[in-house]
Amino acid sequence: MQFYFIEFSYLLASIFFILGLKGMSHPESAKRGMHLAEFGMLMAIIGTLVHHEIITYTWILAGLAIGSVVGLAMGLWVPMTAMPQRTALSHAFGAFAAALVGISEFYRFGGHLENRVMMGALGFEVMLGALTTTGSLLAFAKLQGMVRGTPMTYKGQNVFNMALLAVTIGIFIYLIVVPGSMPLFFTMVGLAFVFGLLLVMPIGSADMPVVMSLLNSYAGLASAATGFVLSNKVLIIAGTLDGFSGFILSILMCRAMNRSMTNVLFGAFGSATTAAASGAQDGTMREVGLDDIATQLAYANKVVFVPGYGLATAQAQHAVRELADVLEKRGVTVKYGIHPVAGRMPGHMNVLLAEANVPYSSLYELEQINPEFPTTDVAVVIGANDVVNPDARDNPGSPIAGMPILEVDRSKSVVVLKRGQGKGFSGLENPLFFKPVTGMLYGDAKDTLTRLVQAVQHA
Amino acid sequence: MPLDDPVVQKILLISALYVFALAAFLGYQVISRVPPLLHTPLMSATNAISGISLVGSIVTAGAQYNTVSTILGFIAVVCSTTNVVGGFVITDRMLKMFKRKEIVKKD
Numbered sequence: 001m002q003f004y005f006i007e008f009s010y011l012l013a014s015i016f017f018i019l020g021l022k023g024m025s026h027p028e029s030a031k032r033g034m035h036l037a038e039f040g041m042l043m044a045i046i047g048t049l050v051h052h053e054i055i056t057y058t059w060i061l062a063g064l065a066i067g068s069v070v071g072l073a074m075g076l077w078v079p080m081t082a083m084p085q086r087t088a089l090s091h092a093f094g095a096f097a098a099a100l101v102g103i104s105e106f107y108r109f110g111g112h113l114e115n116r117v118m119m120g121a122l123g124f125e126v127m128l129g130a131l132t133t134t135g136s137l138l139a140f141a142k143l144q145g146m147v148r149g150t151p152m153t154y155k156g157q158n159v160f161n162m163a164l165l166a167v168t169i170g171i172f173i174y175l176i177v178v179p180g181s182m183p184l185f186f187t188m189v190g191l192a193f194v195f196g197l198l199l200v201m202p203i204g205s206a207d208m209p210v211v212m213s214l215l216n217s218y219a220g221l222a223s224a225a226t227g228f229v230l231s232n233k234v235l236i237i238a239g240t241l242d243g244f245s246g247f248i249l250s251i252l253m254c255r256a257m258n259r260s261m262t263n264v265l266f267g268a269f270g271s272a273t274t275a276a277a278s279g280a281q282d283g284t285m286r287e288v289g290l291d292d293i294a295t296q297l298a299y300a301n302k303v304v305f306v307p308g309y310g311l312a313t314a315q316a317q318h319a320v321r322e323l324a325d326v327l328e329k330r331g332v333t334v335k336y337g338i339h340p341v342a343g344r345m346p347g348h349m350n351v352l353l354a355e356a357n358v359p360y361s362s363l364y365e366l367e368q369i370n371p372e373f374p375t376t377d378v379a380v381v382i383g384a385n386d387v388v389n390p391d392a393r394d395n396p397g398s399p400i401a402g403m404p405i406l407e408v409d410r411s412k413s414v415v416v417l418k419r420g421q422g423k424g425f426s427g428l429e430n431p432l433f434f435k436p437v438t439g440m441l442y443g444d445a446k447d448t449l450t451r452l453v454q455a456v457q458h459a
Numbered sequence: 460m461p462l463d464d465p466v467v468q469k470i471l472l473i474s475a476l477y478v479f480a481l482a483a484f485l486g487y488q489v490i491s492r493v494p495p496l497l498h499t500p501l502m503s504a505t506n507a508i509s510g511i512s513l514v515g516s517i518v519t520a521g522a523q524y525n526t527v528s529t530i531l532g533f534i535a536v537v538c539s540t541t542n543v544v545g546g547f548v549i550t551d552r553m554l555k556m557f558k559r560k561e562i563v564k565k566d
Contacts, residue, residue, distance in 0.1 A: 017508050018485060025492040037508055048514040050499050063520055073543070075548025080556075083499060086549065090506050090542050097538040101515045108524045114536035117472055123476040165530020216502055223509045228516050232470045237482045240507035243463065244486035248499060278491040290553060301503050329548075340495055347498025354556040361560050365495050457497040 002050055002209055009047025010234035017238055027360050044234055080355045081312050084344035085143045087212060091219045092136035098222035099129025112180050113211025118229060119179055123172045125225035127192040130216040134196030139211055143344060149205030152361055154190055158266050161198050168192055203265070210253045210264045212345045217246030249346045256340035258402040288439030290448070293415050294455030300377035302333045304369060306406050308342050310383015311445055312418065317356035319449035320382060326356070326456050327336065337369035337406045341389035366404055376411035382445050383417065389430045400428065414438040417445050500553045507546025513539035
């Protein structure tokens with residue numbers, strides 16, 4: 001009876017999880033879907049609490065209480081700009097939990113798991129769990145600014161990493177063939193922890209969306225492997241869904257930068273060595289006056305805002321929405337063009353703008369907005385650089401050649417809001433800034449936008 | 460039949476593989492329909508959902524196999540619960556921000 005109760009609660013949970021993710025296809029159905037998933041989770045937890053192997057509840061309840069408090073505090077107070085850090089941290093937590101359950105299972109059987117397949121699954125669980133934990137923690141530190149975001153490289157790095165990985169996998173295979181060695185098992189775990197750090201070290205801030213998705217995938221797969229070890233189906237299903245979601249996102253992110261996964265992981269993009277010169281630029285950057293731009297905007301038919309991560313660092317999301325409001329009141333059509341890698345994690349920019357009360361119907365994806373630029377009067381680029389670099393389209397020799405860009409240079413006029421004359425994350429020169437249609441407006445984005453609002457009101 | 464019987468083990472493994480393969484297929488279908496607009500909430504939602512490893516941690520923490528297992532299980536419960544609660548709360552918070560045009564105007 002109890003067996004059926006538990007299994008049935010797991011089955012329900014699995015169904016609700018899938019329905020919950022299915023709801024994610026639209027913002028309106030997503031909210032309802034999440035409530036279903038939450039209900040499913042509750043069912044699974046209640047079902048588990050009656051498990052016959054459980055003897056004491058002290059540690060369980062203490063753990064649930066502490067976790068709930070920490071989770072709630074994090075959930076309620078983490079600002080949207082810090083969402084990538086929070087997500088990295090939660091990947092670390094999830095993966096760490098999986099690794100710990102695996103270690104505990106191994107320890108419990110004294111390392112003598114009779115079944116080789118079981119040992120294989122456990123090895124996967126522990127290795128993936130361990131490397132994701134430290135990798136995510138390093139990603140967290142980089143995103144939080146505790147560690148420099150630039151790639152950390154040294155000579156022979158890739159060779160060293162590969163050698164370490166080979167040793168780890170070697171031990172793993174040995175443990176499957178000749179089970180029982182406790183010291184070897186813990187060596188493997190330790191090496192996996194180190195490997196996680198080494199994996200994320202050479203990856204720069206601009207590539208974080210890919211790494212985040214990849215770590216998401218690993219954390220999910222570690223959970224799925226836990227499901228194999230405990231022969232628990234709901235764990236397999238939830239872990240696999242998570243793993244695949246992360247995998248799909250990382251492919252999408254790579255495609256959005258036109259780079260291969262190998263290149264992201266081992267290329268150390270954005271370090272000094274890859275900052276190739278794109279030839280001398282003709283012409284000069286044309287600086288324009290604020291009032292000039294205000295007039296242009298006020299009398300335009302269609303304005304497209306192209307925000308980059310610079311918008312978020314300047315905390316200018318609300319200012320841009322205010323400007324949009326003023327313009328819309330004057331009858332100007334306002335749209336936002338969002339590049340898939342704008343921000344530090346997939347979809348980050350959309351959340352930041354939604355928080356500033358920008359309706360989601362105004363947010364356009366790359367494929368949707370690009371055909372609209374030729375009919376756009378003013379494209380306003382705010383704190384974005386590489387994602388609007390026409391070299392990616394026109395210059396096959398450019399390091400970012402082939403990367404899909406927002407083609408702002410096709411609009412009638414372009415205004416670039418920029419802190420200074422510096423280069424983007426990739427360290428590349430951007431020919432857009434030298435085009436005759438482009439006007440540069442230097443200064444802090446938030447400040448400039450606020451002054452633009454006032455100027456447009458008086459125009 | 461006891462659970463550690465080789466025949467039972469084989470059946471369990473094969474059914475687990477079926478579940479994995481089907482879940483992978485389903486995951487691909489469901490996730491590829493999520494628009495880029497919702498990729499951040501998607502990530503925090505899948506994070507919360509994969510906090511289901513909590514069920515494994517709960518058994519480890521409460522079964523009193525040995526002290527080490529109990530301690531590891533306890534830490535695992537804390538970590539997974541943080542993910543479940545934090546993940547769902549944040550996902551809800553984010554999804555509430557995505558408003559239709561008419562609703563934004565009213566605010």
